[in-house]
Amino acid sequence: MKDLLYKQSLKMARIFTVMTLFIALTGLQTFASSHAEAPLISMDRFADNTDTYAFRSLEPGREGFVTLIANYIPLQDPSGGPQYYRFNDTVLYEIKIDNTGDGLEDIVYQFQFSTRTLNGNTVLGMSTVNEDAVISSLTDIDYNMPQTYSVTRIDTRSGRRGMVLGGGFIVPPSNIGPRVTPNYEQNLGQPAVYNLPNGGKVFAGQRDEYFYIDVGSVFDGLNLNSIGANGGIDTTQGYNVSSIAIEVPIQELTRSRQIPASSTAPDAVVGVWATASRRSVTVINADGTRGSQGAWRQISRLGNPLVNEVVIPLRLKDAFNSLSPVNDAVAAPFVLDPELSRLMSFVFGITVPPAPRNDLVAIFATGIPENSITGPGYTTFLSDGQPHEYLRLNVAIPITPIANQNRLGLLGGDIAGFPNGRRPFDDVTDIGLRALAGGTPFTPATNMAPNNTLGDGVSANPEGPLLTRFPYLRTPNQGNQPRSSNQQLSETKRDTGNLPVVGTDGLFK
């Protein structure tokens, strides 16, 4: 099957003209995850997917549920007022599930937003002095531009228009600061968690950017500050992101509409990705107001971290953002022979596995079949034989409690973590670097140091651990303080300009 896949993929590759595989590193905008990774979406931040997460709910008593999180609007400076950040009312935000392996969504959760302005005469924006300038609840009239949203579920039963699960849910204001938004989590964060008729929950609003990575060193020609567990700088420290989180019963996602009998049952794995779409026509009126009309067009997409950033070539990144997983065969050649692993070979002087990289295809595009390496009972396989890039969550694999999670997921022996879905805690940067370098048991010939010890030196979210309750992502950083990452930058090496070198002992010098 894999050889067939490879041949088909090569055939598809010829449909696109042969491209220059060696892109200057500076042409890539952001490494893991997906913060402004493609040229067009980097100029449309409010529709930009940054990370997608899918995991069995970690809150005690919620074992029968799955939590899906789609993050948008990257690198929000918490002090970016007076408009601050909210979802874009003209964007359709969606979380999609394929439970049959054909790359087509079977279930869709749609989120559509609407913003009101209470007082248009203020010079401020999201908040103003309508009463006492303190937003002490979601319905406080000092929340001057309250945003609400509806949630619609579409499946084969509800038809194309779907079923509205709820509406009028309030998005909390951004975390402006201790005077305007005091006791943020208690007053505004937790009250914005709403119950759904299916027994699940939903939340949409600003959160701490939990995704941690030393992006600066990666794009400085892989000039990593550290390849150990520590010593890197979390570039996203102190920044926020806008999260849509929904918790749904397991049986609402599976092909059988039941809880799978075991982790190897045919209905145990579901595929998850998130998208953003805009209507095809935008009209700018003479008075500066804007309208949009026409069909929805997908302009952003995110399943697995890493893929559009470091696997898809620059000239196809925008197209990839518009692609459905059903058509992913066109992208498979770049997974089978990724540029970045060759670059790592060049920069680090390491041997990487030769193409075709069927190990990477399994992780990202077909799922991992049950095998002797991962042992009985473990599989993320969900595919009709074609590559479809999205997260694959086996909903029958037991939960690892937050306190016992291993950041390296499967590579660290924690089978509940990436690439079985993705939890916020999972260190997908280190996992991805090691996978690309062939430092995993799937490629035994290269599963040695330093290939299997690579990392960016950032091993946790510096703001602290996850919340122990839905929506798990932490309270957003507040605007009236210096960003912590600003304080660190001057204290660390940034100016050597030297690429790391691997010595004969296999260690970096």
Ligand SMILES: [Ca+2]
């Ligand atoms: Ca399907």
Ligand SMILES: [Ca+2]
């Ligand atoms: Ca953070």
Ligand SMILES: [Ca+2]
């Ligand atoms: Ca890391």
